[in-house]
Amino acid sequence: MAQESSSSVALIVGVTGMAGLSLAEALKKPRPPNSPWKVYGAARRPMPGWFDSSLVNHYIPFDALDLQNTIQNISPISHEVTHVFWVALQVHESEQINVSINSTMLNNVLSVLKSDTLSRLRHISLQTGTKHYMGPIFDPSLAGQLVRHEPPFQEDSPRLPYPNFYYALEDLVASYSPALTYSVHRSSIIIGASSRSVYNLLLTLAVYANICKHQGLPFKYPGSRYTWEHFCDMSDARVLAEQQIWAAVTDKAKNQAFNCTNGDVFTWKSLWMELCKVFEVEFVPFDHEREEFDWVGMMKRRGQVWDEIVERHGLYRTKMEEITCLDALNVVLHFEFQHVCSMNKSREFGFHGFADTLKSMRMWVGKLRDMKIIP
Structure with a gap:
């Protein structure tokens, strides 16, 4: 395992979502012999009142769809950032629109970071999900037409013949190789704490x-x-954060895609x-x-x-x-198949994070209460 130095600087795009919040918390934990990371957190809107500002060194509200706005807000840190954790997304009914919008956002950020002659960027962590194996299940124009892979879902399954913004984003980060390494993290249903996640x-x-x-x-x-x-299975946002950080600092895990679930079923x-x-x-x-x-x-x-x-x-x-x-x-809640992912590849590569789904459910409800999002 190649340990990152204390000079590792993360940019979490989508920091106010469930995965983003857990990433910020995990990156700020002391990891002997290394110091906590320097963390820039970015999102479309101003910092919400429940977000602990100490989790980021600086919070950057910006619109990744707007190239000029991206240049204005990201250029000042483009010489520092070593790792991008991409946990942002926008969703619309049409998957074709999702492909265009999400690709534009990611491309704008990466192009600004890489255009700096002093750029230190070396790894991109990309979060996607099990729509990789099911197709665009929320696109009404494809209702009743999708043919999915059989569970348990496995990372080496071929791509499905439907538009999917996950595929587009994977191709985009892979296009920067070998200059940059990347890792892809396919979550199940994410459980975490935020009032700003699209699918909570x-x-x-x-x-x-x-x-x-x-x-x-x-x-x-x-x-x-x-x-x-x-x-069915789920992905605790803390497990997802730990897997992304593990892949970002582990040579063997570079340029790989991993499922990320809690490791149990319910x-x-x-x-x-x-x-x-x-x-x-x-x-x-x-x-x-x-x-x-x-x-x-x-x-x-x-x-x-x-x-x-x-x-x-x-x-x-x-x-x-x-x-x-x-x-x-x-x-x-109306799936007609068992929504279960295989975690074998992740374990074989050396990641053994897990969570008890029912226990973590109770913990996250408690956190939502502490954040005053629910009573």
Whole structure:
């Protein structure tokens, strides 16, 4: 293993998301014999009130889609940055648009960093996900047409014949080789703490549970019988951060793609029972005979209820539509296959990070409470 020196300087693009926050926390931990990294954190919007400013040496709000804005904000640090941790994304209904927008963002940042004649940049860490194996599952124009790989998902599976911004970003970082090394990290469903992640399933479930509790409604499982009974996996944001840092400083892991999950599996039934304990709501057994209820429609009409909860508990001010991903969660809860990734390659290369999903779920709910994002 090639240890990085204390002069390692990270730029985390997307630092206010779940993965970005955990990366900043991990990079600032002492790692004998090395000092903590110098960390620049960047995101589109100003720093949120729940973000601990001590986690970054400097916070940079900028628009990566705007090349001139990127030049203005990133050029001053382009001679320092040694590692880019790319955990940013924008999503739209069309995957073709996702390809264009996300490629432009990453290309703008890398081109500015590499254009500096004194550039020290040597590694790019790219976070993607299991859509690599399933295709663009949130693109309505492809609904019912996608043919996915069979689980457990493995890194050497061939690419699927659909547009996918993950593929475009992988090709982009690989195009800088051999001048730069890279690593790709394919997460499962990420669990962490942030009010600014595009897909925060835990926060979405927390909002649902608290609205049910507030209005005296049953906290019913809104998914299918299949997902209730079959296996799924998740990625604790701390494990994802540790794997990205490990790959960034380990020669053997360079220019490789790795799945990153907690290493265990769960059924949604077991997770639902744990959520009921955490949120102190009654567990409602899944009724195999009942008709599905329109929980997405129900929740989309409860924005004002969430406003009341925020006000009553003095929470960090959020709007329900900005912090939930109801439609995306609904897709996940109606998978007709077991969403499970293989961690064999990661272990074979020397990364052995893991988390107990049910325990980490409780921990992250506690953190969301400490951050005053949920009551």
